[in-house]
Amino acid sequence: MIMIVGPVGAGKTSLMNALNRNCLKAEKTQSICFTGGMIDTPGEYAQIPRFYSALMVTATQAKLVIMVQDSTDFSKPLPPGFAGMFPRPVTGVITKIDIAGSDNSKAQNCLKQAGVKEPYFSVSAQSGAGIAELTNYLMERGCK
Ligand SMILES: Nc1nc2c(ncn2[C@@H]2O[C@H](COP(=O)(O)OP(=O)(O)OP(=O)(O)O)[C@@H](O)[C@H]2O)c(=O)[nH]1
Ligand SMILES: [Mg+2]
Numbered sequence: 001m002i003m004i005v006g007p008v009g010a011g012k013t014s015l016m017n018a019l020n021r022n023c024l025k026a027e028k029t030q031s032i033c034f035t036g037g038m039i040d041t042p043g044e045y046a047q048i049p050r051f052y053s054a055l056m057v058t059a060t061q062a063k064l065v066i067m068v069q070d071s072t073d074f075s076k077p078l079p080p081g082f083a084g085m086f087p088r089p090v091t092g093v094i095t096k097i098d099i100a101g102s103d104n105s106k107a108q109n110c111l112k113q114a115g116v117k118e119p120y121f122s123v124s125a126q127s128g129a130g131i132a133e134l135t136n137y138l139m140e141r142g143c144k
Pocket of ligand 1: 010
């Protein structure tokens with residue numbers, strides 16, 4: 001089981017759908033949701049400290065946490081050291097690399113600030129870029 005966390009609109013549900021080879025269009029996630037071997041979380045849970053404890057408790061049901069950073073929107077930064085709060089290994093995923101103006105190195109910096117260790121995976125749920133590499137990594141760790 002994998003849990004996906006990150007700010008509102010960062011592309012968590014779209015990433016989950018891409019990993020599940022599901023071409024549904026993502027709707028806004030309203031609550032913590034277990035589907036297809038993954039735990040999708042609403043962005044508010046990563047942005048509002050009142051919700052952190054719910055994320056931490058839910059993470060105990062996952063083997064690995066994916067922390068998502070949008071490469072086109074830096075207006076909702078992850079808190080410094082955020083990854084260190086999770087009781088599970090955290091993998092960084094940079095989303096929306098298909099969009100013009102996407103800034104991969106800035107996104108890497110944000111993940112670093114949030115305490116996420118490399119390697120980072122850069123993906124597009126839209127074009128499918130990077131999804132196979134991330135899937136292999138998750139499979140090697142027995143998470144998929
Ligand atoms: N071009 C492009 N758009 C993307 C990509 N991933 C997500 N989006 C778009 O970004 C918007 C937000 O995506 P979601 O997957 O709903 O984001 P989320 O992180 O699940 O958001 P919450 O559920 O609100 O926390 C949607 O309009 C998606 O279509 C991508 O890789 N490329
Ligand atoms: Mg969502």
